[in-house]
Amino acid sequence: MYWNGLSDHLKAQYGAKVYKLALSSGCTCPNRDGTLGSRGCIFCDGSGAFAQAGDIRGQMAAARARVSAKAGKDALYIAYFQSFTNTYGAIPRLRELYFAAMEPEDVVAVSVATRPDCLGAEVMELLMELNRHKPVWVELGLQTIHPATAAYIRRGYGLAVYDAAVARLKAAGMQVVVHQILGLPGEDRRMMAQTARYIGSSGADGIKFHLLHVLRGTDLAEKWQAGEVEVLSLEAYIAALEDCVRSLPRSVVIHRLTGDGAKRDLLSPLWSGDKKRVLGAIHAAFLRDDVEQGSALRKGH
Numbered sequence: 001m002y003w004n005g006l007s008d009h010l011k012a013q014y015g016a017k018v019y020k021l022a023l024s025s026g027c028t029c030p031n032r033d034g035t036l037g038s039r040g041c042i043f044c045d046g047s048g049a050f051a052q053a054g055d056i057r058g059q060m061a062a063a064r065a066r067v068s069a070k071a072g073k074d075a076l077y078i079a080y081f082q083s084f085t086n087t088y089g090a091i092p093r094l095r096e097l098y099f100a101a102m103e104p105e106d107v108v109a110v111s112v113a114t115r116p117d118c119l120g121a122e123v124m125e126l127l128m129e130l131n132r133h134k135p136v137w138v139e140l141g142l143q144t145i146h147p148a149t150a151a152y153i154r155r156g157y158g159l160a161v162y163d164a165a166v167a168r169l170k171a172a173g174m175q176v177v178v179h180q181i182l183g184l185p186g187e188d189r190r191m192m193a194q195t196a197r198y199i200g201s202s203g204a205d206g207i208k209f210h211l212l213h214v215l216r217g218t219d220l221a222e223k224w225q226a227g228e229v230e231v232l233s234l235e236a237y238i239a240a241l242e243d244c245v246r247s248l249p250r251s252v253v254i255h256r257l258t259g260d261g262a263k264r265d266l267l268s269p270l271w272s273g274d275k276k277r278v279l280g281a282i283h284a285a286f287l288r289d290d291v292e293q294g295s296a297l298r299k300g301h
């Protein structure tokens with residue numbers, strides 16, 4: 001069994017445990033503010049889970065407090081702007097925010113979650129400037145390579161936009177982490193593995209796998225309540241995940257094997273609310289099935 005997990009990767013790189021500090025830039029999203037749409041992606045509840053907006057130093061102190069029970073005094077941190085589209089705002093404000101977040105010595109990198117269509121010239125300049133001080137990771141929510149699914153979830157940009165963004169980010173020396181959702185309506189295991197394989201060959205340095213979960217108040221919830229969409233069982237999720245891991249080059253770092261759902265608003269699947277149990281089941285299955293990252297590529301499948 002082998003997969004290239006983030007925590008081992010960071011430990012080898014920094015010689016210490018590295019924790020994420022979940023922060024909010026207070027940006028909205030073109031898929032929500034009326035530019036591309038007003039209802040967002042069908043699964044997005046618009047709550048911007050985890051981080052609360054506000055003064056960045058206060059946010060960092062609160063985020064440190066959240067991980068303080070686990071993190072020792074030698075721990076290192078990544079400032080992680082997680083919710084919404086964190087490059088979708090006025091450049092001077094973002095500049096101040098990101099520099100303040102990377103200032104503490106024990107912050108080793110800044111991670112910025114955004115959309116590939118929100119990386120204009122000015123934002124790229126800013127990210128490159130930041131990257132000269134400390135490594136910048138840019139996280140892109142691709143979710144799928146399949147056009148029909150992308151239209152169904154109302155992602156709002158095409159695959160060519162993703163490809164161009166990855167090429168620019170890599171040329172500028174940044175780390176690219178791509179999100180994929182497993183269990184999107186209409187997708188089978190083969191399609192999910194195709195997306196993982198594409199991400200792996202696109203130049204991405206890392207990947208985050210998420211399960212499609214239904215959150216209260218989303219358009220997906222209405223479709224699920226009407227019986228139009230189904231969610232994966234734990235077994236089906238793990239089977240799809242195994243295919244995807246086998247379809248990724250070994251150099252791609254796996255940041256997540258499953259997402260962190262907002263438990264309070266979770267409608268389905270309820271098994272996903274017990275993250276500890278889910279991760280335990282994934283690890284046991286990987287061991288049982290002797291999952292080797294990249295094995296499907298080696299066999300030329």
Ligand code: SF4
Nearest residue numbers: 029031040041044084
């Ligand atoms: S792009 Fe992200 S923040 Fe915007 S609607 Fe979609 S999931 Fe929500």
